[in-house]
Every structure is written in structure tokens, then in C-alpha cells.
Amino acid sequence: MTENGKERHRTMPAERRLEISEMFANKRVVRIDELAERFDVSRETIRRDLITLEDRGVIERVHGGGIRHEIASSEPPFEERLVQQAEEKEAIARLAADLIAGAHTVFLDVGTSVARLVEVLRDTFSGDVITNSILAAQMLAPRRDLSVLLTGGRLRHGDLALSGPNAVATLRDVFVEVALLGSGGVDAEHGLTDFYPEEIDSRRVVIANANRSLVMADSTKIGKIATHRVVPLERLTGVITDDGISIEHQTAISGLDIELHIAPLPESG
Numbered sequence: 001m002t003e004n005g006k007e008r009h010r011t012m013p014a015e016r017r018l019e020i021s022e023m024f025a026n027k028r029v030v031r032i033d034e035l036a037e038r039f040d041v042s043r044e045t046i047r048r049d050l051i052t053l054e055d056r057g058v059i060e061r062v063h064g065g066g067i068r069h070e071i072a073s074s075e076p077p078f079e080e081r082l083v084q085q086a087e088e089k090e091a092i093a094r095l096a097a098d099l100i101a102g103a104h105t106v107f108l109d110v111g112t113s114v115a116r117l118v119e120v121l122r123d124t125f126s127g128d129v130i131t132n133s134i135l136a137a138q139m140l141a142p143r144r145d146l147s148v149l150l151t152g153g154r155l156r157h158g159d160l161a162l163s164g165p166n167a168v169a170t171l172r173d174v175f176v177e178v179a180l181l182g183s184g185g186v187d188a189e190h191g192l193t194d195f196y197p198e199e200i201d202s203r204r205v206v207i208a209n210a211n212r213s214l215v216m217a218d219s220t221k222i223g224k225i226a227t228h229r230v231v232p233l234e235r236l237t238g239v240i241t242d243d244g245i246s247i248e249h250q251t252a253i254s255g256l257d258i259e260l261h262i263a264p265l266p267e268s269g
Helices: 013-026 032-039 043-055 078-083 087-098 112-121 132-139 165-171 197-209 249-252
Strands: 029-031 059-062 065-068 105-108 130-131 148-151 154-157 162-163 178-181 185-187 191-194 209-216 228-231 240-241 259-263
Touching: 013 029, 013 032, 013 043, 029 032, 032 043, 032 065, 043 065, 059 249, 065 249, 078 105, 087 112, 087 209, 087 240, 087 259, 105 112, 112 132, 112 178, 112 209, 130 132, 132 148, 154 197, 162 165, 162 197, 165 197, 178 197, 191 197, 197 209, 197 228, 249 259
Parallel strands: 105 130, 105 178, 130 148, 178 209, 209 240, 240 259
Antiparallel strands: 029 065, 059 065, 154 162, 185 191, 191 228
């Protein structure tokens, strides 16, 4: 039948949920109102459908709708990631530099967002830097007035990251005012996640020993779930991202009672 010139159709619950799953395959966020109108059913019926799909691990329910789970098993090479979302990472780095102004001891993690931060700090920061990133240490090496402690550990090529028992042993005896962390993904429900299990212990120790721990993640990583969980987001002080973050993710992260810092992108033109 038709109503106001629009095609209406009713489906069996199993068929409807299959169609909803297919919608999430093509669209990351789908709202309850949109689904209720499409299938000519009540909002409560759609809510039950979304609960079922969430139980099956297909989606995650958020206020007003649902979002598709994005679980990734690997990430692109460092050089490729370095040029992706370059403007966003630059904005995040400058905001992070402002947020740690006045700190004298910081931990700098591995990752492309933190690498951008090192470029910003190279000429402005004064204090002690602890890092498991050979790249960060190299970039800061010309600063003779800066103290840099590089952990030991096994080298991961590409990111030039150090990890393993030697890195953990160094970090257990170090306490910092602020830790700036990278990530594989940041999700309100699943927490801070990463692709490299050998680096998880280092991050956990750093978070435990830092007065403040801030994860730097551009908006494409918000809602993304990497293979291994590091910590729940509630264990962090906050998240620094760009203004591409969706309203749904803003609401979900803010609901955890942690800081959410959003870096505005420069206006084009």
C-alpha cells in the first residue's frame, strides 16, 4: 500500500532484522525514527530489533538508534597512516600541546597522532620526556636542554616502537604528570584498544603511573575497535579528537564522566 506517496511494507521480524543488518553494512549510523518509518512499525518494535542485533554483536545501541561495530584486525603501514587525516591530526596535536602546557614530565606514546604532537612540542616544551618511540626520541634529540628517557625493548619496525619486558620494567619506575597515548581504536563500550598485544602492558603501566592520561585519536578511530583491549575508557582522564566525531559518540563518551576535548579544524577558504 501507499501513504503520502511513499511505499509502505510490513515484514516478518527475522526478515526485518536481516534488512536492518544490511542497512548497517552500508551505513554506520541508523536512527530509530528512520527504521520505524521504513518498516511501518513502532519505535518500540525497532528498539527490540536493535536489542536483538546488539546481542548478536552486529551493532551497538546508542541514544536514538544504533551504530555498526567496526572491529579491525590490522592497520595500514606507518607511512600511509602518517598522511591520512593529516589536518585532523595537526589540530589534535596543537590542542594536546595546549592541554599539557605547564607540565614538566610527560610520556609520549607511539603512533601518528603522537608523532604530530612531537613536531609541535619540539620547539616549545621544556622538561622531561619519557617515550617508547625511537622516532619521538630522534625528533627531540637536537634539544640539548630537554631530558629524554627512551625505554628499552624489542623494536617494532614502521612505528619504531619499543615494547616487551624491558620497556615495562623502565616504565614501572617512572611517574609522569601527563601521558599522551596512541590507539588502534576508541569506543565507549569496548574502551581503548590496539593491534599489538606486546605493547598493551606498557600502556597499562603508563596509565597507572600518570596523573593524567589522554588518548589522541582522530575521529575515524572513534567507535573503531581494534583486536586487543588495553583499558576501559573510564581508566583514562580523557580523549582528544577532532570535530568530525559524531554526536552519538560524543554523547557516549561524555556519559562516561571523562574529559572529551574536540579540536576544531581550520575553516577552508
